[in-house]
Amino acid sequence: MKYHFFLLLIFFSVFGFSQKPKIDLKTIEKDLKNGKSPYNYEKLTFKYKAYPRSLDTIEAQHLYYGRNFIKDPVLTTDPEFKSLAEAFKSNNFQDCIRQGKILYDKDPTNLDILLILLKAYDYLKDGDNFMYHLSQFRALTDGMKSSGDGKTEKTPYLVNTVGDEYILLNILNLGQDYTRGSKSVKDGILDIWEKDNSKVYIKVLYIDY
Incomplete structure (x- = not known):
């Protein structure tokens, strides 16, 4: 089966949520650090990795916006990410996967890392890993899209x-x-x-x- 990466991105873009829950970043930060909360970071990360399609909107929002509060997130200015980006530019997709897996383990909700892994798995026709990370990517971006409707300054x-x-x-x-x-x-x-x-x-x- 051939996976058309960018066509899939466009396809999934038509899906959205009718509800637009208000984002409360301080509450998200508090929930992520609370071991008893259902939105605790470790609990959500386990579910995100094991059953990404089962995440609901609130869980996806906690994971996506929770990147603001995790320790040592991977930044595009980091040498490790620059090395990954260079492998991607060189179409060295095997090395993209090797490096990408390492950075994914450090920062599993990083959309830049997920996109590079998706492109690499798409090129190598690895359908299982492609669909796995696509489910994660879709959950996070759906959480992002549900933050507002983008129609006014008050609802961006x-x-x-x-x-x-x-x-x-x-x-x-x-x-x-x-x-x-x-x-x-x-x-x-x-x-x-x-x-x-x-x-x-x-x-x-x-x-x-």
């Missing part, structure tokens, strides 16, 4: 990083014909993507409390 989509913002733009099928305006807001930067009379609001989080 919330993303952890600029890289995640571009992943979301791809999922929403917003192309280069949109222009971006930005302004500083509480705990982040609000980007306004505009085309004709259409506007999409995305807030990149900068948490400092």
Whole structure:
């Protein structure tokens, strides 16, 4: 079976949630650190790795936004990630998987790492691993999409990083014909993507409390 990576991303982009639960980052942080909470980080991570398709919206949001509170997340500026990105650019997909697995173990909800692993498994026609990580990717991005409707300044989509913002733009099928305006807001930067009379609001989080 041949897996068409980017077509699948577009396909899954049409799925969304009708409910838009309000994101409370302080509550998420508290839940993740509480061993008795059903949203404890270790409990959620176990479920995410073992049964990614079983995650509900709240669980996915805790995992996605919880990256702001984990210790030593993998950053795109880290030498290890740069090495992974270089292997990807060189189409060395076997090495992508080797390096990607190591970084995935450190930071399993990192969308950049998941995307590289997906592309590598797609190229190597490894359907089982591709679908496994696609389920994880879909859960996290669905959690991200359910953070708001992106229609107003008060209901923006919330993303952890600029890289995640571009992943979301791809999922929403917003192309280069949109222009971006930005302004500083509480705990982040609000980007306004505009085309004709259409506007999409995305807030990149900068948490400092």
